[in-house]
Amino acid sequence: MNIHEYQAKELLAKHGVAVPSGKACQTMEQVTEAAKELFDKGESLIVIKSQIHAGGRGKGTFQSGFQGGVHLCRSLEDAISKGSSMLGGTLVTKQTGPEGREVKTLLVASAENILNELYLAVLLDRETSKPLIMASTEGGMDIEEVAEKTPEKIIKLQVDPATGLMPHQARRIAASLGLPSELIGQASKLLMGVYQTFWQCDASLVEINPLCVVEKSDGSQAVAAVDAKISIDDNALYRHTSIQSMRDLGEEAPLEIEASKHDLNYIKLDGNIACLVNGAGLAMATMDIIKHYGGSPANFLDVGGGATTEQVTAAFRIILSDPNVKGILVNIFGGIMQCDVIAQGVVTAAKETNLSLPLVVRLEGNNVALGKEILQNSGLELVSGDSMADAAQKIVAAVG
Amino acid sequence: MSILVDSNTKVLVQGITGSFGGRHASLSLDYGSQIVAGVTPGKGGQRFQDKVPVFDTVQQAVEATGATTSAIFVPPPFAADAILEGVDAGLELVICITEGIPVKDMIQVKDAMKGSSTRLIGPNCPGIVTPGEGEDSKGGCRIGIAPGYIHKKGNIGVVSRSGTLTYEAVWQLTSRGVGQSTCVGIGGDPVNGTSHLDVIKMFNDDPETHGIIMIGEIGGSAEEEAAAWIKEHCQKPVAGFIAGTTAPPGRRMGHAGAIVSGGKGTAEAKIEAFREAGIHVAQTPSEMADVLLKAM
Numbered sequence: 001m002n003i004h005e006y007q008a009k010e011l012l013a014k015h016g017v018a019v020p021s022g023k024a025c026q027t028m029e030q031v032t033e034a035a036k037e038l039f040d041k042g043e044s045l046i047v048i049k050s051q052i053h054a055g056g057r058g059k060g061t062f063q064s065g066f067q068g069g070v071h072l073c074r075s076l077e078d079a080i081s082k083g084s085s086m087l088g089g090t091l092v093t094k095q096t097g098p099e100g101r102e103v104k105t106l107l108v109a110s111a112e113n114i115l116n117e118l119y120l121a122v123l124l125d126r127e128t129s130k131p132l133i134m135a136s137t138e139g140g141m142d143i144e145e146v147a148e149k150t151p152e153k154i155i156k157l158q159v160d161p162a163t164g165l166m167p168h169q170a171r172r173i174a175a176s177l178g179l180p181s182e183l184i185g186q187a188s189k190l191l192m193g194v195y196q197t198f199w200q201c202d203a204s205l206v207e208i209n210p211l212c213v214v215e216k217s218d219g220s221q222a223v224a225a226v227d228a229k230i231s232i233d234d235n236a237l238y239r240h241t242s243i244q245s246m247r248d249l250g251e252e253a254p255l256e257i258e259a260s261k262h263d264l265n266y267i268k269l270d271g272n273i274a275c276l277v278n279g280a281g282l283a284m285a286t287m288d289i290i291k292h293y294g295g296s297p298a299n300f301l302d303v304g305g306g307a308t309t310e311q312v313t314a315a316f317r318i319i320l321s322d323p324n325v326k327g328i329l330v331n332i333f334g335g336i337m338q339c340d341v342i343a344q345g346v347v348t349a350a351k352e353t354n355l356s357l358p359l360v361v362r363l364e365g366n367n368v369a370l371g372k373e374i375l376q377n378s379g380l381e382l383v384s385g386d387s388m389a390d391a392a393q394k395i396v397a398a399v400g
Numbered sequence: 401m402s403i404l405v406d407s408n409t410k411v412l413v414q415g416i417t418g419s420f421g422g423r424h425a426s427l428s429l430d431y432g433s434q435i436v437a438g439v440t441p442g443k444g445g446q447r448f449q450d451k452v453p454v455f456d457t458v459q460q461a462v463e464a465t466g467a468t469t470s471a472i473f474v475p476p477p478f479a480a481d482a483i484l485e486g487v488d489a490g491l492e493l494v495i496c497i498t499e500g501i502p503v504k505d506m507i508q509v510k511d512a513m514k515g516s517s518t519r520l521i522g523p524n525c526p527g528i529v530t531p532g533e534g535e536d537s538k539g540g541c542r543i544g545i546a547p548g549y550i551h552k553k554g555n556i557g558v559v560s561r562s563g564t565l566t567y568e569a570v571w572q573l574t575s576r577g578v579g580q581s582t583c584v585g586i587g588g589d590p591v592n593g594t595s596h597l598d599v600i601k602m603f604n605d606d607p608e609t610h611g612i613i614m615i616g617e618i619g620g621s622a623e624e625e626a627a628a629w630i631k632e633h634c635q636k637p638v639a640g641f642i643a644g645t646t647a648p649p650g651r652r653m654g655h656a657g658a659i660v661s662g663g664k665g666t667a668e669a670k671i672e673a674f675r676e677a678g679i680h681v682a683q684t685p686s687e688m689a690d691v692l693l694k695a696m
Binding site: 127162199234239267281286289290335364388389 | 503504505506510545567590619622647654687
């Protein structure tokens with residue numbers, strides 16, 4: 001589960017990480033109040049940031065034509081003017097797709113005087129099954145690009161899960177980032193806090209980009225997490241009720257939310273051939289074979305190992321709600337599941353949804369003969385596929 | 401011969417009184433697997449289906465029955481503890497079927513298992529089948545949730561992260577009259593006990609395995625590591641398939657570990673690593689068996 005920047009900063013702050021002071025605002029009244037408070041405190045520059053689950057906000061464009069989802073403001077009037085152009089608007093960035101995302105929250109925060117931008121992340125290292133700290137002097141950039149072009153600029157450190165990040169390791173990373181000695185203590189405290197956030201919150205990723213060296217009003221230097229991104233392990237959400245409440249359904253595709261209510265694993269794609277499959281690996285492979293034969297999959301859909309007639313019907317409704325869908329491929333390997341039960345589910349679902357699109361069904365496994373008989377006697381216009389290859393070719397041909 | 405388990409393997413089931421665990425324990429008994437004990441805390445002294453004794457702890461079950469292997473069906477919040485209970489009791493093999501265990505729990509389990517002689521398979525896996533000689537391959541050893549009847553005793557080893565794709569490959573082999581030595585589902589989680597490479601090494605050493613089907617998917621680099629070893633050391637033909645060529649980056653495709661992130665773990669990179677290692681790549685999941693049989 002992804003959370004917003006302002007929520008990520010709340011979690012980080014709870015674990016002792018320095019973040020710029022700011023407020024999440026859902027109304028213009030709140031924006032005005034938050035901006036006024038910051039200017040009254042003596043800030044000469046504040047920043048207003050659109051809160052959506054996508055990168056590239058600064059360079060994004062609102063559908064209204066207003067440029068940029070992140071703005072610096074020098075006065076209250078400026079803040080009100082820019083804030084009202086952003087709040088409630090739909091922001092399109094390189095990661096949102098053309099439909100963009102509605103900006104329902106603005107983060108109004110003090111704008112730090114940034115001297116240096118660094119990169120810091122904690123994630124799982126799958127090769128060693130340990131948490132991995134990644135840091136770089138190349139902050140504010142696309143880290144994948146840095147990793148590809150200048151891998152020597154990325155510092156990596158594996159953390160022993162039994163001890164957690166040790167202070168000496170944090171100091172070593174801080175020093176490797178070229179921080180001056182007077183900042184090492186502060187930076188290592190921040191690093192420890194970032195690691196604790198990752199570990200205590202069951203995060204799958206904590207990314208601070210940029211992590212900044214900033215100049216305070218008294219001329220002293222400090223380190224601060226100027227931006228933050230956190231993803232939480234879905235499997236661990238049951239033990240974090242306060243984080244569960246950070247879920248923003250507005251950031252998720254409506255069909256995916258509907259699917260999750262029926263315990264279906266659905267991901268919408270851009271193609272026109274819908275597929276309904278049991279098992280994640282087989283579902284991916286079904287998408288691949290559609291593409292292999294020249295078609296384009298409309299979705300990933302895993303109905304799981306013990307799908308019921310109700311679930312299959314819900315699955316049909318969901319895939320038919322996608323207006324791009326021109327045909328359906330059902331691919332079931334009924335190992336433990338009975339093919340006749342699945343066949344009955346398909347027939348019921350097709351009738352209930354008044355299916356008029358081409359439907360190819362490939363059944364294999366337990367009670368397959370009975371399953372095929374149910375499909376044949378259903379009165380539905382469906383085509384039977386003998387193998388995955390046969391079924392994929394038939395649906396690609398039917399969709400044309 | 402086979403790898404990991406055979407018809408003599410004594411198996412206990414953690415979570416045998418739950419509906420999921422009970423159903424599959426029952427199917428395993430039908431298959432001929434030696435399910436000698438069940439473990440459910442608080443239900444010690446009961447009998448599963450009037451024959452299999454249930455114990456409160458794994459330790460008690462091991463002492464009373466000599467079980468060496470465990471199948472875990474307990475819910476995700478209790479699964480890490482169940483795995484380590486099996487490790488502490490000195491089991492040789494722990495197979496965790498449970499899906500949805502927090503990654504942090506598995507990081508801790510793996511760390512705690514360092515230096516232990518117990519092998520963990522899974523979690524989030526279909527289990528292991530070593531087919532037997534009876535009707536529908538009965539008389540072998542089935543641990544987990546795979547359908548037994550699709551198997552046939554023979555000489556092909558199958559290893560996969562995905563359950564249904566394993567069944568697909570097994571069924572393709574069986575329908576062509578070709579049997580399997582052992583089929584191992586290693587699971588779809590990002591942190592797991594046994595890798596593709598571990599299983600490939602066992603197949604390479606097993607005289608009864610003559611050819612291998614390795615099924616991978618997007619995410620991580622376990623397939624690449626196995627391919628690098630195969631290139632240098634494997635003496636048996638290997639056919640490979642990678643699922644997820646069409647998966648969009650940054651999205652988890654059902655399995656917690658099936659995700660392309662930071663440009664890593666793509667299907668293209670894995671397929672390239674397979675080719676580079678001389679693995680016979682199946683272009684589609686429909687031809688996994690044919691590609692292997694042609695190579696043999």
